[in-house]
Amino acid sequence: MKVIVDAMGGDNAPQAIVEGCVLALEEMPSLNLILTGREDSIFAELTKHQFDSARINIVNATEVIDMAEPPVDAIRHKRDSSLVKGLRLLRDGEGEVFITAGSTGAMIAGATLIVKRLPGVRRPALAPLLPTKTGKAMLIDAGANTECRASYLAQFALMGSIYMRKVIGVKAPRVGLINNGAEAEKGTELTKEAYKLIEQMPVLFAGNAEGRDLVSGDFDVLVCDGFTGNVVLKFMEGMAGTLLGMLKKELKSTFRTKLGAALSMPAFKNLKKSMDYTEYGGAMLLGVNGGVVKAHGSSNAKAILSTLRQAAGFIKGDAVNVIKQEISKVAISD
Amino acid sequence: MKVIVDAMGGDNAPQAIVEGCVLALEEMPSLNLILTGREDSIFAELTKHQFDSARINIVNATEVIDMAEPPVDAIRHKRDSSLVKGLRLLRDGEGEVFITAGSTGAMIAGATLIVKRLPGVRRPALAPLLPTKTGKAMLIDAGANTECRASYLAQFALMGSIYMRKVIGVKAPRVGLINNGAEAEKGTELTKEAYKLIEQMPVLFAGNAEGRDLVSGDFDVLVCDGFTGNVVLKFMEGMAGTLLGMLKKELKSTFRTKLGAALSMPAFKNLKKSMDYTEYGGAMLLGVNGGVVKAHGSSNAKAILSTLRQAAGFIKGDAVNVIKQEISKVAISD
Numbered sequence: 001m002k003v004i005v006d007a008m009g010g011d012n013a014p015q016a017i018v019e020g021c022v023l024a025l026e027e028m029p030s031l032n033l034i035l036t037g038r039e040d041s042i043f044a045e046l047t048k049h050q051f052d053s054a055r056i057n058i059v060n061a062t063e064v065i066d067m068a069e070p071p072v073d074a075i076r077h078k079r080d081s082s083l084v085k086g087l088r089l090l091r092d093g094e095g096e097v098f099i100t101a102g103s104t105g106a107m108i109a110g111a112t113l114i115v116k117r118l119p120g121v122r123r124p125a126l127a128p129l130l131p132t133k134t135g136k137a138m139l140i141d142a143g144a145n146t147e148c149r150a151s152y153l154a155q156f157a158l159m160g161s162i163y164m165r166k167v168i169g170v171k172a173p174r175v176g177l178i179n180n181g182a183e184a185e186k187g188t189e190l191t192k193e194a195y196k197l198i199e200q201m202p203v204l205f206a207g208n209a210e211g212r213d214l215v216s217g218d219f220d221v222l223v224c225d226g227f228t229g230n231v232v233l234k235f236m237e238g239m240a241g242t243l244l245g246m247l248k249k250e251l252k253s254t255f256r257t258k259l260g261a262a263l264s265m266p267a268f269k270n271l272k273k274s275m276d277y278t279e280y281g282g283a284m285l286l287g288v289n290g291g292v293v294k295a296h297g298s299s300n301a302k303a304i305l306s307t308l309r310q311a312a313g314f315i316k317g318d319a320v321n322v323i324k325q326e327i328s329k330v331a332i333s334d
Numbered sequence: 335m336k337v338i339v340d341a342m343g344g345d346n347a348p349q350a351i352v353e354g355c356v357l358a359l360e361e362m363p364s365l366n367l368i369l370t371g372r373e374d375s376i377f378a379e380l381t382k383h384q385f386d387s388a389r390i391n392i393v394n395a396t397e398v399i400d401m402a403e404p405p406v407d408a409i410r411h412k413r414d415s416s417l418v419k420g421l422r423l424l425r426d427g428e429g430e431v432f433i434t435a436g437s438t439g440a441m442i443a444g445a446t447l448i449v450k451r452l453p454g455v456r457r458p459a460l461a462p463l464l465p466t467k468t469g470k471a472m473l474i475d476a477g478a479n480t481e482c483r484a485s486y487l488a489q490f491a492l493m494g495s496i497y498m499r500k501v502i503g504v505k506a507p508r509v510g511l512i513n514n515g516a517e518a519e520k521g522t523e524l525t526k527e528a529y530k531l532i533e534q535m536p537v538l539f540a541g542n543a544e545g546r547d548l549v550s551g552d553f554d555v556l557v558c559d560g561f562t563g564n565v566v567l568k569f570m571e572g573m574a575g576t577l578l579g580m581l582k583k584e585l586k587s588t589f590r591t592k593l594g595a596a597l598s599m600p601a602f603k604n605l606k607k608s609m610d611y612t613e614y615g616g617a618m619l620l621g622v623n624g625g626v627v628k629a630h631g632s633s634n635a636k637a638i639l640s641t642l643r644q645a646a647g648f649i650k651g652d653a654v655n656v657i658k659q660e661i662s663k664v665a666i667s668d
Contacts, residue, residue: 133576146514147522180480180564188481188561211565212572227522228562230514231545235566236573238546242467243577243605250601260597267584267591
């Protein structure tokens, strides 16, 4: 299997990206990689490691797209960027999945313009996995589409369900529609209409999900518009940090609690691990004609390794083709 | 000062409500209370405590509105309910604030139908205080208005700002508009239009706030539509519980961490306290012609006491009259 990696995206590029790639090559014998970016910088990082050079190709790209650049402009004008070159390689079948830790907006715009939507898909959606009380759940859409129609949400339900089944191995993923109440008649015009459409989709629709269900473990796929998804995802990141920060401050307040904290450290580490995005890999962009994964902007080598594991799962699950087939079977009006 | 309390609302009524009221009478010498509900049940609870009977009046109400009842129907048909009777007493000037731990929907419907909106207020909004890294911030609207216009959001900004200034004592509350990005041009049609309107309000508008800013401490008032606010609030409640639950499980896993946990206990207790809604009182309903406060449905006596403290602050800050005056000065079109 072949994965294309944007070596220049994210806060710690190219160092962390290259290191994560080398770790993945060690772990997965059938993996081959293409790295896009400044050849000399990538090469300089690679020389720090031992690896099988036959399994890594470098494709030179002289430009880098910044986080702050307007996405569509950046894609149109920076044709020699690591992101655009990587997406073109994916489109041309040079790899099965493309990974970047760079700008989310540019990745979505680029994937839509270069890789293109799968036939019948209304809108691609950003779909990270979130930690829950019992495991993990997919949030879809986490921010690709600020304004949504009900038909988009119905397709998000289907694509998310396929991903959880084929890639994560959940036999019958329970799909929930994020809403402001559990009853079917609750919600905005959008969610009320989406409720009716999702009922007709070939998914296990478990009804409306409330905010608490994002972590309750009662749902495997949580469907919402990209505005709500963006707010929720960023709130989660902020809150996990804030809570652990508040706890740390409390623990430092007396000798007794300091000692207690030292003894409790393994438990904190395990909790941090289960809340840690580096363990969860990146957010998938579902609905485009190829695997596209957004790793966290602050990804370290371990996070890149996790994202490459996720890419391997995506390839094994044949998620793109299954989504392509199943979407084409379900007519969506509007 | 006189506060009206629905003695029958919430999971622990009337026991916890009555106990909280007695605690409040002890703490606040100038407080007088009217309790609405089944006279015999309230009396049975009161006899368990020592209190100054001259400071508590009971107004008999034979009916109770259930959490599951359709709000408007319940208000129209259960005219002898503790909620309807309490709101009528507020309307008639028998008290300055009304508190209930019962159905949020029925409270909002009842307050709008009986107490009425303040002149010029487009929509009342539900406004709880949330714990942040540095203190607390107001979320407005947390669920009273599922679909909003930009003009509602602009008024939420003003009402929230007044509350934080007059009741909480923040000199210049920083108002943020919850959005899917920090830049002014980000967002839905609703947030883009609201951005322009809030800029014209007599508040310290600090621009767009992202999900993480709900806890960052960089904003004092966080404005959003009631759909987003409802999802975020319920997510927060779920996530705090889930995180602490996960930590507890981890701490129980080895002898070492068990010992550590025992020593760390004071820190956990303090953290739990700062995350605890019982310390924060209830959610205000701002924009109606009187103080209306929703205590948490699972309120215990301590939570009722906190809510009564909040009611006292609301009365001292004269929030209803200040909102009335300031809203009338700001013309809102649409």
